[in-house]
Amino acid sequence: MATRRVPTLRFNQTLNGVPQGSIVSPILSNLFLHYTFDLWMRRTHPDLRWCRYADDGLVHCRTEQEAQALKAELQARFAECGLEMHPSKTKIVYCKDAKRKGKYPNTRFDFLGYCFGPKAVKNKKTKEVFTNFTPQVSASSLKSMRKSIRELNLRRRTHVALADIAQEINPILLGWLNYYGAYTPSALRPIWHYVNATLVVWVMRKYKRYRGAKIQAGRLIEVIAVKRRRLFVHWKLGVTGMFA
Numbered sequence: 001m002a003t004r005r006v007p008t009l010r011f012n013q014t015l016n017g018v019p020q021g022s023i024v025s026p027i028l029s030n031l032f033l034h035y036t037f038d039l040w041m042r043r044t045h046p047d048l049r050w051c052r053y054a055d056d057g058l059v060h061c062r063t064e065q066e067a068q069a070l071k072a073e074l075q076a077r078f079a080e081c082g083l084e085m086h087p088s089k090t091k092i093v094y095c096k097d098a099k100r101k102g103k104y105p106n107t108r109f110d111f112l113g114y115c116f117g118p119k120a121v122k123n124k125k126t127k128e129v130f131t132n133f134t135p136q137v138s139a140s141s142l143k144s145m146r147k148s149i150r151e152l153n154l155r156r157r158t159h160v161a162l163a164d165i166a167q168e169i170n171p172i173l174l175g176w177l178n179y180y181g182a183y184t185p186s187a188l189r190p191i192w193h194y195v196n197a198t199l200v201v202w203v204m205r206k207y208k209r210y211r212g213a214k215i216q217a218g219r220l221i222e223v224i225a226v227k228r229r230r231l232f233v234h235w236k237l238g239v240t241g242m243f244a
Contacts, residue, residue: 029055036081037074045070053112064104067092097133113141113180136184145176145191154198158206162224165202166231169195173233192234196221197242218242 033055041050041059048070050059059074061067071092078084094104096118108117115138122129154165173195180188196218203217204210210217218241225232225240 026054032081036078036083040077044073056111058111064092064094095133096131098130100133110138110140111135114138114183119184134184136187137180141180142191146194148172149191149195149198155201155205158202162199162202163231165199170233177233177237189239192237192239193242195232195234196225196240200242 033052037052037057041048045059048059048061051057059067059070061070071090075085091106091109093106093109093116094100094102095116096102096104096107108115110116114135116133116135118131119134119136120129121132121134149169152169154169157165176191177185177188199221200214200217203220204212204214210220222240225235229235229238
């Protein structure tokens with residue numbers, strides 16, 4: 001006679017902190033950091049510009065010495081409140097541009113999905129090219145977007161029409177465009193090309209005559225993109241190919 005082993009479930013009562021995934025956790029975190037960081041900064045450093053979103057924040061200092069001193073102060077303040085700054089994410093960054101030409105090991109940082117760093121830009125009036133410290137979508141955000149597209153499994157959904165795919169994916173693409181396209185929208189081109197490449201694979205799987213014919217399938221997508229430019233969000237921007 002076969003026997004089955006019944007698993008034993010054990011529950012440990014949490015006496016400290018907030019349960020992981022609790023909806024009240026971010027609210028309490030913001031309340032705590034409001035007093036730990038926000039009000040403290042206003043009281044002790046009213047002349048410095050700063051911003052905070054959840055547990056991620058920035059402080060703008062005028063010199064490296066000022067930044068080093070503030071970092072030490074913040075470490076002491078957080079320790080006093082039972083917190084600590086992230087050892088690898090907390091760093092001093094030099095905002096290099098056309099006026100600040102010094103050489104420092106850290107000249108860029110990620111914040112809220114953007115990467116802030118020196119970038120060559122062109123003056124629209126004078127056409128002069130200069131270095132500006134400007135934001136654009138970060139590499140990690142682009143990686144996350146590609147993962148989101150893959151998880152939709154569009155390449156294998158050959159039972160639906162192209163218009164059905166557009167209806168499902170357009171709200172996602174529009175959200176990315178509205179948020180990340182606010183600064184340096186050209187940096188989003190890799191994700192638009194990735195979507196087009198996904199559609200090309202979809203064509204190769206859906207139609208027998210295009211199986212193994214990537215170039216021909218790519219040309220078909222480009223033709224459709226020109227004729228039906230309003231079908232996909234990024235097609236309206238003129239991005240119809242798989243490559244830059």
